[in-house]
Amino acid sequence: MKKNHLKYVMAIAVAITLVSGYALRPDEGLKADADNAGLKLPAGFAALKVAETGAKARHLVVTPQGDIYVKLAKPKEGKGIMVLHPNADGKAEITGGFGNYGGTGIYIKDGYLYASSNQEVFRYKLNAQNVVVNTNAPEKIVTGLKMGRQHETKSLVLDNDGNIYVNIGVNSNSCQQQDRGLRSAGIPGCPLLDSMGGIWQFKANQINQSYGQGVRYATGLRNVVGLDWNQQNNQLFVMQHGRDNLNSSWPELYNTKESAELPAECLYALKKGDNAGWPYMYYDQIQHKKILAPEYGGDKKKEADPKFIDPVAAYPGHLAPNGLLFYTGNMFPEKYKNGAFIAFHGSWNRAPEPQMGYFVVFQPFKNGKPSGDWEVFADNFAGTPEKAAAGRAEHRPCGLAQGPDGSLYVSDDSKGTIYRIIYKKK
Amino acid sequence: MKRVLLTLVILSATLVKLSAQTKKNAPVSALVMTNGKKVYNQYCLSCHMADGGGVQNMNPPLSKTSYVTGDKTRLIKVILNGFSESVEIDGETYTNVMAPHNFLKDQEIADVLSYIRNSFGNKSGGVSALEVKNVRARNKK
Numbered sequence: 127m128k129k130n131h132l133k134y135v136m137a138i139a140v141a142i143t144l145v146s147g148y149a150l151r152p153d154e155g156l157k158a159d160a161d162n163a164g165l166k167l168p169a170g171f172a173a174l175k176v177a178e179t180g181a182k183a184r185h186l187v188v189t190p191q192g193d194i195y196v197k198l199a200k201p202k203e204g205k206g207i208m209v210l211h212p213n214a215d216g217k218a219e220i221t222g223g224f225g226n227y228g229g230t231g232i233y234i235k236d237g238y239l240y241a242s243s244n245q246e247v248f249r250y251k252l253n254a255q256n257v258v259v260n261t262n263a264p265e266k267i268v269t270g271l272k273m274g275r276q277h278e279t280k281s282l283v284l285d286n287d288g289n290i291y292v293n294i295g296v297n298s299n300s301c302q303q304q305d306r307g308l309r310s311a312g313i314p315g316c317p318l319l320d321s322m323g324g325i326w327q328f329k330a331n332q333i334n335q336s337y338g339q340g341v342r343y344a345t346g347l348r349n350v351v352g353l354d355w356n357q358q359n360n361q362l363f364v365m366q367h368g369r370d371n372l373n374s375s376w377p378e379l380y381n382t383k384e385s386a387e388l389p390a391e392c393l394y395a396l397k398k399g400d401n402a403g404w405p406y407m408y409y410d411q412i413q414h415k416k417i418l419a420p421e422y423g424g425d426k427k428k429e430a431d432p433k434f435i436d437p438v439a440a441y442p443g444h445l446a447p448n449g450l451l452f453y454t455g456n457m458f459p460e461k462y463k464n465g466a467f468i469a470f471h472g473s474w475n476r477a478p479e480p481q482m483g484y485f486v487v488f489q490p491f492k493n494g495k496p497s498g499d500w501e502v503f504a505d506n507f508a509g510t511p512e513k514a515a516a517g518r519a520e521h522r523p524c525g526l527a528q529g530p531d532g533s534l535y536v537s538d539d540s541k542g543t544i545y546r547i548i549y550k551k552k
Numbered sequence: 553m554k555r556v557l558l559t560l561v562i563l564s565a566t567l568v569k570l571s572a573q574t575k576k577n578a579p580v581s582a583l584v585m586t587n588g589k590k591v592y593n594q595y596c597l598s599c600h601m602a603d604g605g606g607v608q609n610m611n612p613p614l615s616k617t618s619y620v621t622g623d624k625t626r627l628i629k630v631i632l633n634g635f636s637e638s639v640e641i642d643g644e645t646y647t648n649v650m651a652p653h654n655f656l657k658d659q660e661i662a663d664v665l666s667y668i669r670n671s672f673g674n675k676s677g678g679v680s681a682l683e684v685k686n687v688r689a690r691n692k693k
Contacts, residue, residue: 199609275638276610276647299649304634307651374598382598474607477598517601522608540608 155214156531156548163545164521166505170459172550173504176218176535177210179542184230185281185449185525186537186544187239189256192530194218197232197241199279199539201225207232207241209258216546224261230351231282231292232525235330240290242280244273247292247328268292268328270336272321277349283362285355290330291362292340295349296323300369300421301405308375312421316405319345323404325353325364325396346402346434347394351471352450352526358464359494362396363438365447365468369408369419370475376420384426386479387412391447392437393466393489393496403434411440439496444473445483448524448539452491455532458549465491467503469523469536472514480515484508486523486536504547507538580666580678588667591660595653596668604672612639612646615672624665624679628687631661658684 158172165173182199189195194210202208205223212218231242238249239258248264267290271280274297281293299306301316316323321337324345328335343362352365373385380388389408394400403416407430410417416434418424441447449469453462465488472483486504490497508519525537529546536545580588599611606613614620619641620627634652638645656664658681666678 275636276649278647304651305636305649308653308655310651371598374595385598474601474610475598477601478593516603517607518603518605 156216156533158548158550163543164506164509165545165547167547168503170549170551171504171547173545173547174216176212176216176544176546177220179208179210179220179544181208181542182228182539183208183524183537183542183544184279184539185232186527186535187232187234188527188529188533188535189234189252190530191255193256194527194535194544195232195234195239195241196525196537196544197229199230200228206243210544216548218544222261224258225264230279233282233284235284238330240267240282240284240330242268242282242292244278244280245269245271247280247282247290249330265333267330267333268335268340271326272297274298274322277367279351281351281353283353283355284330285362286357286360288330290328291343291353291355292326292328293347293350293353293364294322294324294326295367296404298405299348299371300375300419302375302421306371306375308377310375310421312405312419323347325350325362327398341398343398344394344396344400344402346400346404346406348404351446351448351524352468354450354452354466356395356452356494357454358452358491359395361494363450363452363466364394364396365450366392366394366402366404366437367446368392368443369404370444372420379420379426382478386443386473386476388443389417390437390440390443391445391470393439393441393447393450393468394435395438395495396435400435401433402437403430406430407434409437409440411442439489439500441468441470441487441500442482444475446471446473449486449526449536451526451528451534453528453532453534455528455534457532458534461490462488464494465489466496467526467534468500469526471522471524471539472508472517472519474517477517481517482514484514484519484522486526486534504536504545580670584663584666584678585670587660588663588665589671591656591664592667595656596664599648599650604668606646607648609644610646610648611650612641612644613672614668615674617641620668621674621676624677624683625687627665627669628661628679628684629691631656631665632688632691654688658682658688 163173181202186196196208206225209222210218211221227243229243247268277295302310304310327341327343349367368389372380390411416430418428448471470483488503507521508514521538522540524539527535534547604614635650662681669676
């Protein structure tokens, strides 16, 4: 323990030296991998593999001191949160772990580390160096959230007013009588929505909250994994995982090509009380319309009730947006500032058409709204285009985090690689 | 008379055993494989993928798992009733629900099961329409 302490003190000293150096020379000490970690990046960018964790690395956070906390889908050696400590060259070593639960969500706000299992939210007090004070004594902030076999993860983010937002995904594809069944109709008034299929809001500092103490902040969202708080608008943004199986459930209406493209994966800017329309509708990014779901009488043309909100941006179907991050750093060129990075985990429900995704996208923003076309920012997590098309990707991007120097960190929940993308001035 | 009976019993037992063995190792015809693949492409491929490898964390692989290569009755029931149990296959779990595919005809189920039991690196005996019919009859409450 003492030895550990000393290590931290020394590391902090090193970190302070480095941070002060970054202001003038962003790439001092930091070394990109010769092959940019196997990624394809825009000109001027480079990347390194920070660590190979060998774990299902979901969301992650980087502290102002450069330490990395990674939430694991499944605990590794009994530990569900992994701690990594960086060296001067940017590579990091696993220095510890805690929390015996698997999960996805992790976030730092106002001196606490928040992390979720698939049913609960915990928080851990941090010291001035953003090290967890007591890894064995978290406060249980939220408990008893519903968890199905699918869409079970609980992503989370906090606002600036002491509230925590938790996704509760619904354990259904489209609220059919028989989930994913052939020509199976939707259940009228989808009863699942009372406790799933939305974002719930809880108090950040109150223990043992559940549905009774929380607020259903937004509904009609099938499953959200990537979400972030936009500091410019002071608003919650989420990426929905759109529905599957348009062709396999409704072969007379949708051919395999249409089923691969539709529906859009949507970015929503949420206000309290919003309804994004699942399961009654989906967003068709080709027609630019909200379309009535076939389970509820749709024919791929009939439009849905206009009371459902529109997405602020739409992306091709089934790409699985697992990470969303508004970039507020100073390392990257000006056009990236306040824009959104989206980690697309990669598709499966596009078969027999080629699979797609396994990349990080940049969505330009202006005045807190998407402005201009999205572009692929970091590609080739799959290893080769053939592996991507076959859905046999080597790495699958999942979580996004911003480092104190403005580096972009990306986690991979397949092999457990932690990437760091940096901008190198000419 | 006793001896004749005994011989008959032994003979028939041997025959049953032999026929069971033959059944187990019955080679699957090219026609069954072709028809099975057709059913697979229409109803199975979108989740289990063209290579039968499934999807990490979501849809289980069909290659080299006892669910496919083992007990035929259990396998036929997966098609008839769907599958939504939490099971571990090689240390991995899979979350997606498989809907019942009881709308498929006995022959279609026999063909597709024979196909998956002899594809993706699997080499197991075929499944007959009669076997499917029997399981379906017992499957009804």
